[in-house]
Amino acid sequence: MKICEGRVAIITGAGRxxxxxxxxxxxxxxxKVVVNDIGTSASGEGVDQTPAQEVVALIREMGGEAIVDNSDVADWNGxxxxxxxxxxxxxxxxxxxNNAGILRxxxxxxxxxxxxxxxxxxNLKGTFAPIHHAANxxxxxxxxxxxxxARVINTTSxxxxxxxxxxxxxxxxxxxVATLSIVAARELGRYGVTVNAIAPRAETRMTQGLKEWTPEQLERRDPEWIAAFVTWLASPASRGISGRVFEAWGYGYSVAESWQHGxxxxxxxxxxxxxxxxxxIIKFSRKNAGIDRDTWLEP
Structure with missing residues (x-):
């Protein structure tokens, strides 16, 4: 079943x-997809339209509709x-x-x-600026x-x-980006817009070389596990969910709970x-969650 039939989507950083x-x-x-990407390196240097063009070509080959957009999302007019x-x-x-991002x-x-x-x-202005203009x-x-x-899906980490x-x-x-998503959800709900964020774990050029994974771990870091969840969030079925930050990868999807009063x-x-x-009060407060916390399902 096609769960986003007839909907129009913009995806930033969609070339890779x-x-x-x-x-x-x-x-x-x-x-129908607008494939936005200016084609920089992972550190934000250079320009290459080829990745976005290749994604559009693949979509058209499967019978879909898509266009390339090379706007700089961190530029207000772009x-x-x-x-x-x-x-x-x-x-x-x-x-x-909003997926575009760089690392340094x-x-x-x-x-x-x-x-x-x-x-x-x-990463931050390049998320806010598209939301601002889409919200208007x-x-x-x-x-x-x-x-x-409507749906806004942001990418935190x-x-x-x-x-x-x-x-x-x-x-x-x-x-x-995470806090922006929660505030925007509160502001835009009156217009029929939900806003959520995902913290993905995937093997991409942004993460290559960080660690040597087993074949099983690599499989669970396939971006398609995350894309499936994002596609569901983009569908009408997610209408009642807004202002949430989700962790997502091949081992599962989880709600990341925000700051709590201690x-x-x-x-x-x-x-x-x-x-x-x-x-x-320090004695009776919970420790900050660590990035390698062992409550995830990964063995």
Whole structure:
């Protein structure tokens, strides 16, 4: 059964890796796809239209509809043109999947201003700008009395949720994406838009060389496991779910629970009295979850 029949989807960073898997899976399920990618390296350098063109060709070969879009999603007008291109080509927009991202890893003391700015620009601004322009389109549709059943699916990271060493820039940007998703869900629900985020674990060019996986582990890191979940989130079936962050890979899908209120002690204006009180609330609070936590299903 095609669960996204007739829906129009934009996928950023769709030329390779997860974005490519999302585009192909959505097309197989009947969506018309805008394949957005400027074709940079994993660190955000260079330009190459070939990956996006190849994905569009594959979709058309399977009988689907797709176009290439080379807009820079972290550029304000580029993001605006991306939304316009989808609506002008296919007559509407139902799904926005923000997947574009880059990495420039390094310990905090070695991270340059340029590395910080580039990673935050692509990963965080490159998520916000398309949402902003898409949300304005959906708001106009809603105000005009037209039915809106739209989806925004953002891409955060385990690095952000569980604080991976050596990725201060990337983790900060992706943590921003997670919180942005929750706030946007609260703001856009009135217009018929749901907003969720995924923290994927997949083997792509962004992760190659990080670890030597077994064949079983590699299989469970196939991007298609994540694309299947994203396609379901993009479908009408997910209408009642918004403001959630999900972990996703071949071992399962899980809800990542957000910050929670923990133990409390009375406030004081005398800091010299706090030794015992703060030690006590730390004692009874849960430790931060780690990026390699053993509650996942991976053996």
């Amino acid at each position: 890796g997860l974005g490519r898997a999302h585009a192909l899976m959505l097309a197989r399920h009947g969506a 993001a605006k043109n991306l939304i316009k291109n989808a609506v002008d080509t296919f007559g509407k927009l139902d799904i926005l999947i 890893d390094g310990m905090l003391i070695n991270t340059t201003e340029q590395d910080w700015d580039a990673v935050v620009r692509v 389109y959906w708001r106009e549709q809603s105000k005009a009395g037209k039915p809106v059943d 385990h690095s952000a949720l569980y604080a991976n060493i050596g990725q201060t820039n990337y983790a900060a940007a992706k943590a921003g 133990p409390i002690t009375p406030a004081t204006k005398d800091p010299s009295t706090l030794d015992k009180e703060i030690a006590n």
